[in-house]
Amino acid sequence: MLPTRPIADGLSVAPQLTPEAMAEAAAAGFKSVVNNRPDFEHGPGQPSSAEMQAAALAAGLQYRYLPVSGGYQSPEEIAAFARLLQELPRPILAFCRSGARSTNLYIQAVNA
16 A cells, blocks of 8 residues: 555655656556656665656656755745646645655645
């Protein structure tokens, strides 16, 4: 089962996912995935954005890569996330290491 947490209408967050989880996300009804975790943030064991994108597209999901730091999200990154929330089909699943930075991006995007 996907470790997702709904945070708004049509938006859930999750900790780091695997490429295999993309088919599960599609089966759960998600239409889009946003990866907020920079490639290899904590070493080579983390799946790359390219791997995640290939799996997401194979599962029929829209995929976007918006890597942001866990400690600071710039105004430009917040604006880019806000645009993705408007552009992508819902429901959207955003993920990072723990789900916290995706949640913070959402909070900042809706309050900008």
